[in-house]
Amino acid sequence: MLTLLVKNASLLVTMDDHQREIRASGLYIRDGFIEQVGATSELPQTADEILDLSGHIVLPGLVNTHHHFYQTLTRAVPAAQDANLFNWLKTLYPIWARLTPEDIFVSAQTALAELALSGCTTASDHLYLFPNGSKLDDEIAAAKEIGLRIQASRGSMSLGESKGGLPPDSVVDSEENILKDSQRLIQQYHDPKPGAMAQIVLAPCSPFSVTGELMKQSAALAREYGVHLHTHLAETEDEQAFCLQKFGHRPVPYMQSVDWVGEDIWFAHAVYVNNDEIKTFAKHGCGVAHCPTSNMRLASGIAPIREYRAAGVKVGLGVDGSASNDGSHMLAEARQAMLLSRLREGITGFSLSNDPTRKLMTAREALYLATRGGAAVLGRTDIGSLEPGKCADFFAVNLNRLDYAGALHDPLAAVIFCQPVKVDYTIVGGKFVVKDGNLVNLEIGKLVEKHNQAAKRLLEG
16 A cells, blocks of 8 residues: 655645644545645654655645636637637637547647646546547546546537537537447446546536437436536526527526436536526535636626525536636636626625625635535535545645745635646645646646647648
8 A cells, every 4th residue: 555645734724624724734645545634743754655845835636617628729719719608609619620539639638737737636527529530538548647537528519500509510419329429438437436537427518509308318317327417507698598599498497497407417607597596506406617717708797606605506616618718727717716706796786894794705715616616516525625535636835936925924815816826736646746846747848739739730720
């Protein structure tokens, strides 16, 4: 059995039920799981490997609940820079139709590398188009090489333009093929055990790109195998209008009509919801992937995160597709979530002086969303905090850097409030993914060169 001793951290933030912040502390890890947490003086002093993190803050690995890895290939595309969601999609669909299996692999490695360097240890990705022989297997292989945990969502689009949907027919698939491949992936890759490195999620893309029948059949298949379900929902007012016209329902009631409410479901965005719909999420245990940067980038709106949390809705964070965020930095997303929540309070007329019972989102709350919140949304009880029995997933940042000068009276707040940085260490299941600020299993220079070549080919057609 392999052991790892992490010692002398300036501050260790557990994010467990006691929300401990322990000085001069560390972890004792055995075979990828945490065995002890506490002051360095209280831990065993010998191990197969010892990591001295003097001067560092140690935090639970961040959990990304929504992403589209392949979109790293189409960042800042000129024609899509200033478009809203529907026009943005219509611009990019023809480009994405040229993707190859190698493109899926290299883009997944790029996104996962960015995530790892920002403290992320578990990433949920939503791949919903499979042109030219592409498969979800391609990104699962990329995640295995880098060493991050992946919730690989088998997305799908079956409702093309000819049938009243938004995507062109060239990027949709038959529902028979979608369900057959979904079953194959679950049987081949899904690992339900604690510490799983790969789990499969079934994820029809959105109300405007799949039929109600596919939603129902995907839900039935997922529940047969005990896997989770995911989709985009209520992201824009355009989507709301589409659902009313096409289905006669607002997005959330439409989900209810196709058996898409329950503890095994989480929705990306969920910006345009009313109070009754928030209660529906809370009653049935649905989760929400909050994607603040993407919602700002596409001018979609601001999700009602305070109302969700007050109602008891599970909320995690997602960096979303790298063509609607143009980055994959989880610490930056936590900061953005905090700041956007405060902006929304200002827009809605909130004032500390006239309502002392309401408070602005704090740095610690933002970190909670990025860790425990994300784990709850994904239905994983083995990640999200640093406590005995949980996976040894964490990251560390050296506090002795220019970015934090003048902020070390509260190191945890500094990590969220100050300019987001690359981390010094990311460890997943007790194994180094980032060490001394560098990726362990990948050469960045070669990856960037290969990635840029693929992006150029896609845009030039």
